[in-house]
Amino acid sequence: MDLVVATGLSKRYGGIVALSEAEFSARTGEVHALLGENGAGKSTFIQILSxxxxxxxxxxxxxxxxFRPANPDAAQARGIAAVxxxxxLIPDLSVEQNIWFRREPRTLIGTVDRTALRRKTLDLLQKYDFPALRPDHELRRLTLAERQIVEIAKGxxxxxxxxxxxxxTSALPAREAEWLLNLTRRLAAEGRLVIFISHRMAEVRAIADRLTIFRNGRTVAAHxxxxxxxxxIVTQMIGRNLDRLYPERVPTATDRIALRVRDFSSGRLNGVSFSLREGEVLGVGGLQGHGQRELFQALFGAAKASGGIELWGKPASINNPRAALTGRDGIALVPEDRRGQGLLLTKSVRENLTLAVIKRFTDKGFLSARKxxxxVKEMVDFLRIKTQTPEQLAGTLxxxxxxxVIFGKMLLxxxxxxxxxxxxxxxxxxxxxxxxxLMRDLAAKGYAILFHSSDMPELVHVADRVMVMRNGRIAATLEGERISEEGILGAAMLEGEAA
Structure with a gap:
């Protein structure tokens, strides 16, 4: 019997149609994948359901x-929760406080029973075999992957x-992602319904029993x-044949060194040295947590590291992001957490695009709205940003x-x-x-790109070379036929250095 059935579901935000006559049905004891492009209506549907x-x-x-819940509490009372x-989550609270927020065990006089809170948290983490989490750690001290695990525990x-x-799974390292997929199957075997959204087809294939596809706010297929x-599936998601996901990798690198890093060291980095050439896409791979994040943050001036940097043949001192953004000779970053680090969600698309370069439109303190x-129009058109107007809030995209939008801000x-x-x-x-x-087109125009992905096939098919990090060092640099998933994983896990 179907546990959840949606019929003719519609939702509008002003002139924007988010859902139009959408249909959905899912049974107890199954993993049901909900698929579609960004903007297809998936998020609106699960927001309604939750x-x-x-x-x-x-x-x-x-x-x-x-079922027409007035708020998330009403949905939870009917047994529905969303991750x-x-x-x-609340950065200033601990892991256990976030998990049980507004549901903390209380003493007879109404204060939080901290002993019971700790016991409930440890019991929960043990019950579902959670990766190691410290219940008393403040959330802001955790990585994005660790915060995602806390969100799962909260659900x-x-x-x-x-x-x-x-x-x-999108923010999780491979081991934790595998844990979550196994847990998903376990929950379904226990008689629960798991609605699973992922853009990774291998994950859908691994665990889904059935799937429903949304496009442009409508249900286009169920299988x-x-x-x-x-x-x-891809054709039904995007409404056209996708000839190829990865563009042809035409060599565009020159002999000119755009970025040279010498003996970069910090808490997680241990003497990292490498060169990035003009027109090159240089991949950074390896198991997560081996210094990739710290390397990118240090290069952008968002974290401290000792060592030396040269940009376009000249020594550079990058102590903060402002020092990194120095025009054509500078460095720009697309960060890991787009909502937390890359965007001002309550500001417009226009404001997000131009905030870092506002001086380009000002003269003696006056802003040239025309320029x-x-x-902004040129960048919206170039990147095909789907926005009703440049004044639409970034958080609604x-x-x-x-x-x-983050790419556009970076390019500007x-x-x-x-x-x-x-x-x-x-x-x-x-x-x-x-x-x-876009990455290959920019490389062809002479941009130098350092590219990290947690999805190894992306590195294999897009990068010209791949540096594999292990324990804060470059364990290997792979080129040509050596760039493979097996090569990356082997360098990430096996002892010994390779050049």
Missing amino acids: GAVRHDGGSILVDGQD FQELS LAKEPRVLILDEA EAGAVSDGE EEAL SGGNQQK TEARVLLLFDPTRGVDVGTKGEIFQ
């Missing part, structure tokens, strides 16, 4: 009874019958997972379009050394293809 927003038309039945890609603490996982090919408008700085940290995390297959093509 009580975050209310639908305008149509109906939802849960256990055959009408959103965009985290809902499971509600013991839901229906658990929605929205891109929950048993084994009854449809990957190519058919700003022209450049889909994840893929938010990522495009005119920096020619680009640091791309997991730039396709949580974006759909169509937008991934656009980002990969």
Whole structure:
């Protein structure tokens, strides 16, 4: 019997149609994949189902009874909880306080029972075999992957019958992602319904029983997972044939060194040295947590490290991000956490695009709105950012379009050394293809690109060379036929140095 049935579901935000007559049904005891491009309506649907927003038309039945929750608490009372890609945690609270926020055990006089809180947290983490977490650690001290695990724990603490996982693996290292996929199957075997959203087809294939595909706010198909090919799924998601995800890798690197790093060291970095050439896409791989994040942050001036940097043959002192953004000879970053580090969500697309380069539109303290408008329109058109108007708030865009805004902001700085940290995390297959093509086009124009991805096939198919990091060092640099998933994994795990 279907546990959740949505019929004719519709939702509008002003003139924007987020859902239009969408259909969905899912059964107890299954993993049901919900697929579609960014902006297809998936997020709106799960927000409605979890009580975050209310639908305008149509109906939802849960256990055959009408379901129209006024808020997330009402949805949770009916057994539905969501783990959103965009985290809902409080940085100043501890892990255990976030997990049980507004549901903490209390003493007889109404204060938080800290002993019971710790016991409940440890019991929860043990029950679901969570990766190591310290209940007393302050959230702001955790990595993005660790915060994602806390978000998952928060959802499971509600013991839901229906658990929605929205891109929950996108921030996780391989081992933790595998743990979550195994847990998802376990939850379904226990008789729960798991609605699973992912842009990684291998994950969908590994665990999904059935799948539903949204496009442009409508349901376009529903299948048993084994009854449809990957190519058919992608075609139904994007409404066209995707000839190739990865562009042809035409060598564009010159002999000119754009970035030279000598003996970079910090808490996680241990004597990192390398060169990045003009026109090159240099990949950075390895198991997560081996210094990749610290390397990118240090190069952008967002973290301290000793050692030397040369940009375009000249020594550079980059102590903060402002020092990195010095025009054509500078460095720009697409960060790991687009909402937390890359965007001002309550500001417009226009403001996000131009904030870092506002001086280009000012003369004696006066802003030239005409110049700003022209450049914003050019960037929106160039990157095909789907926005109703440049004044639309960045926080209302889909994840893929938010990522495009960050790319646009980066390109407007005119920096020619680009640091791309997991730039396709949580974006759909169509937008991934656009980002990969953009990277190759920029390399052909003489940009130098340092590119980290947690998805090894992306490094294999996009990068000209791949540096593999292990224990804060460059364990190997792979070129030509040596660039493979086996080569990257082997260098990341095996002892010994390779040049």
